[in-house]
Amino acid sequence: MSSYAFFNGKLVPLSEAKIGIMTHAFNYGTACFEGIRGNWNGEQGQMYIFRLREHFDRLTESCRVLQIEIPHTMDELIAVTLELVQRCGYREDTYIRPMAYKSSEQVGVRLHNLEASFLIFAMPFGPYLDITKGAKCCISSWRRVDSNMIPIRAKINGLYVNSALAKTEAAEKGFDEAILLTHDGHVSEGSGENLFLVIDGQLVTPPISDNILIGITRDTVMTLAKNELGIGTIERSIDPGELYTAEECFLTGTAAHVTPVIQIDDSSVGSGEVGSITKKLQDLYFDVILGKNKKYLDWCTPVYKLVKA
Numbered sequence: 001m002s003s004y005a006f007f008n009g010k011l012v013p014l015s016e017a018k019i020g021i022m023t024h025a026f027n028y029g030t031a032c033f034e035g036i037r038g039n040w041n042g043e044q045g046q047m048y049i050f051r052l053r054e055h056f057d058r059l060t061e062s063c064r065v066l067q068i069e070i071p072h073t074m075d076e077l078i079a080v081t082l083e084l085v086q087r088c089g090y091r092e093d094t095y096i097r098p099m100a101y102k103s104s105e106q107v108g109v110r111l112h113n114l115e116a117s118f119l120i121f122a123m124p125f126g127p128y129l130d131i132t133k134g135a136k137c138c139i140s141s142w143r144r145v146d147s148n149m150i151p152i153r154a155k156i157n158g159l160y161v162n163s164a165l166a167k168t169e170a171a172e173k174g175f176d177e178a179i180l181l182t183h184d185g186h187v188s189e190g191s192g193e194n195l196f197l198v199i200d201g202q203l204v205t206p207p208i209s210d211n212i213l214i215g216i217t218r219d220t221v222m223t224l225a226k227n228e229l230g231i232g233t234i235e236r237s238i239d240p241g242e243l244y245t246a247e248e249c250f251l252t253g254t255a256a257h258v259t260p261v262i263q264i265d266d267s268s269v270g271s272g273e274v275g276s277i278t279k280k281l282q283d284l285y286f287d288v289i290l291g292k293n294k295k296y297l298d299w300c301t302p303v304y305k306l307v308k309a
């Protein structure tokens with residue numbers, strides 16, 4: 001199966017989508033991106049792209065931080081994403097990566113007086129963490145970048161060195177994922193996921209002011225918990241000690257879906273098994289992202305035009 005990219009305004013084979021070594025974004029991290037999932041529903045022979053519009057809204061916000069204007073309307077972005085995935089023809093879970101970047105081949109650290117370009121590529125992408133057994137996490141020795149260093153609500157490429165340091169440190173210590181704290185020692189998030197605890201049967205998650213990316217999966221889970229389970233979410237600062245005493249813990253993200261956390265450092269979370277509220281939310285979430293729950297079909301953009309027999 002051939003892979004394609006949307007590059008310099010047209011669909012080209014992935015192998016032809018190349019940038020020069022002097023590209024500003026490559027040298028200084030001056031790019032922003034999104035991670036979007038196409039979820040393959042085998043029974044229906046359909047792929048549903050999850051909350052596409054919200055991802056492009058967040059990309060637009062990230063672009064504003066970097067002084068980049070995407071030369072496409074929202075409708076064009078959606079259309080071109082669909083065309084790209086259709087052309088790739090994947091019939092499995094897929095990851096879609098739009099990126100806006102400073103494309104001038106110029107040396108000099110700045111944001112102004114530089115040209116920008118936009119691209120999208122897509123690739124098959126299975127589970128990121130173990131969603132069935134759950135993940136073992138450690139508290140990272142790296143602190144989360146503070147919002148007054150780089151605006152944290154933007155998905156800026158250069159920012160991800162912070163995540164990469166934490167993830168690799170965790171992997172080298174034998175853990176699956178890292179949990180980063182803020183400068184003042186509150187729980188922030190995983191290297192690429194938001195974090196939730198279950199305390200007294202309620203969801204508790206760090207507030208936006210604790211340097212989290214405002215996750216689309218985070219919002220999805222909060223919405224499903226409230227609407228479908230009658231469980232509210234308290235957004236408040238979390239002390240690291242609470243990680244060890246919570247009933248349940250899970251991570252949310254486009255890549256990680258809803259991943260239970262069963263161990264933090266040397267301590268089991270709750271019983272050390274996947275918690276019951278986590279499991280209920282996971283089941284609801286997977287029904288929704290696979291286009292099986294009619295109530296939330298607005299969040300799912302079908303990729304293929306199905307011909308009825």
Ligand SMILES: Cc1ncc(COP(=O)(O)O)c(C=O)c1O
Pocket residue numbers: 035163189190191192193194212213214215216217218252253254255
């Ligand atoms: C640092 C970070 N936090 C949280 C998330 C989760 O965000 P979302 O649910 O929108 O994928 C991501 C993934 O994009 C991330 O990179």
